[in-house]
Amino acid sequence: MSYVGETLSNLLHQTAFFNLSVGNYVMIVVACVFLFLAIKKGFEPLLLVPIAFGMLLVNIYPDIIVSPEHSSNGVGGLLYYFYTLDEWSILPSLIFLGVGAMTDFGPLIANPISFLLGAAAQFGIFGAYFLAILLGFNDKAAAAVSIIQPPIMKLFTTKKERAIKMQNLRPVSKLERILFPVVVTIVVCTLLPTTAPLVGMLMLGNLFRESGVVRQLQETASNALMYIVVILLGTSVGASTSAESFLNMSTIKIVILGLIAFMVGTAAGVLFGKLLCFLTKGKINPLIGSAGVSAVPMAARVSQKVGAEEDPTNFLLMHAMGPNVAGVIGTAVAAGCFMAIFGI
Known part of the structure; x- marks a missing residue:
């Protein structure tokens, strides 16, 4: 017994x-x-x-x-190896490949001023970086930290501005669509070689989409591969939130700083949109600037939603996709800047 x-x-x-x-x-x-x-x-x-x-x-x-x-x-645990793929930038690069294969860059090509809106929204990343330094993080930790919207969008815009209707975008030729990912890769990766894993994969995926000669690769990158990577990346990110590592002041600071980065990026995009609205005599709706935070395509849908609340006949989605795509590129460039500065 x-x-x-x-x-x-x-x-x-x-x-x-x-x-x-x-x-x-x-x-x-x-x-x-x-x-x-x-x-x-x-x-x-x-x-x-x-x-x-x-x-x-x-x-x-x-x-x-x-x-x-x-x-x-x-032998490490199962999710340790998933998380290692994340730390080695393999999973984020494959995510960017899938995003590129899924995303239409046409609105950005048709309205190049969207690049400026996407760049403005990156102020959130750098703002959070400097705030993290003030809170006691070292330089590399602060850079990692710096990687809600509707109230902020409404706070910085007037009802009249939110109701602005934008002109239809011009048609984009197939040649422009093919040249765009090639030219962006050459220019950006030459200036900042450390952006090659993210920007390169994003543009490769888009070239799969626009070339029209590798439909199987485009479908694989935007469907099966993308969903496999989302499973691996999602579970590994979730696995990093154990009580021991998550329930402490450093992690709480990181979460708060992430929210601040998102809020500052949204505000900066909207405020720059207001400036462009003024310079173009009311041809640009400032709401599309908020889409530069790079959350594809959610941020663009939020711009559409807030604009439609003022005027249900106002369709901003395609206009917002320009800053949205520019924000993805801008985020990769910002990450590349930090990697170059700190020699990562």
């Missing part, structure tokens, strides 16, 4: 109930809330479901992301 009791006791103590902290249970509850929001409310389920489930797994079984150096058998 003592043997049976001892066996049952050992088995019971192997369960997670005896090995988890209060923080782990808090993060498990947060993960369940995220799953509810994603599944029931439809809040970005493609991203939120894998992230939330990765969060759930790592807080039930922390060793799922343990490194080989800290494991008992010299």
Whole structure:
């Protein structure tokens, strides 16, 4: 009987109930809330479901992301290898490949001024960087930190500005569409070689789309490969939120700074949009500047939504896609700048 009791006791103590902290249970509850929001409310389920489930797994079984150096058998946990692919920039580069294959760069080519709006929105990244320095992060940590909207958009615009209707974009030729990713790659990657992994993959994906001769590659990059990478990246990001690493002041600062970067980027884009609105005598709706924060295509849809609230017949989506795409390029360039400065 003592043997049976001892066996049952050992088995019971192997369960997670005896090995988890209060923080782990808090993060498990947060993960369940995220799953509810994603599944029931439809809040970005493609991203939120894998992230939330990765969060759930790592807080039930922390060793799922343990490194080989800290494991008992010299083999890392499953999500450790997923996260390593993220740290090596493999998964982000493949995400950019898929985004390029999915995205129509036509609105950006048709309205080159969108580049300026996308650049303006990057003020959020650099603003968060300097704020992070003030909060005590070292230079490299501050750069990593710096990688809501409607209230901010309405705060900096008038009802009249939000109702501005923009002219239809000019047609973009096939030659322009093919040359654009090639020229951008040559120019940007020559000036900032460290941007090649992100900008190069983004433009390669777009070249798949626009060339018309590699339809199978375009379909693979924008569908099967993209979804596989989202699973790997989402679960690994979720797995980085264990209670031990997430519930501390440094992480809270990072989250707050991320929100500040997003808010400042939105405000900067809208304010620059107001300037262009003034210079063009009311031909540009300032709302499209908010799309420069690079969240494709969500930020462009938010610009459309806020504009439609003032005038249901106002269609800003395609106009907002220009700054949206420019913001993606701008974010990659900003990351390249930090990598070049700090020798990463």
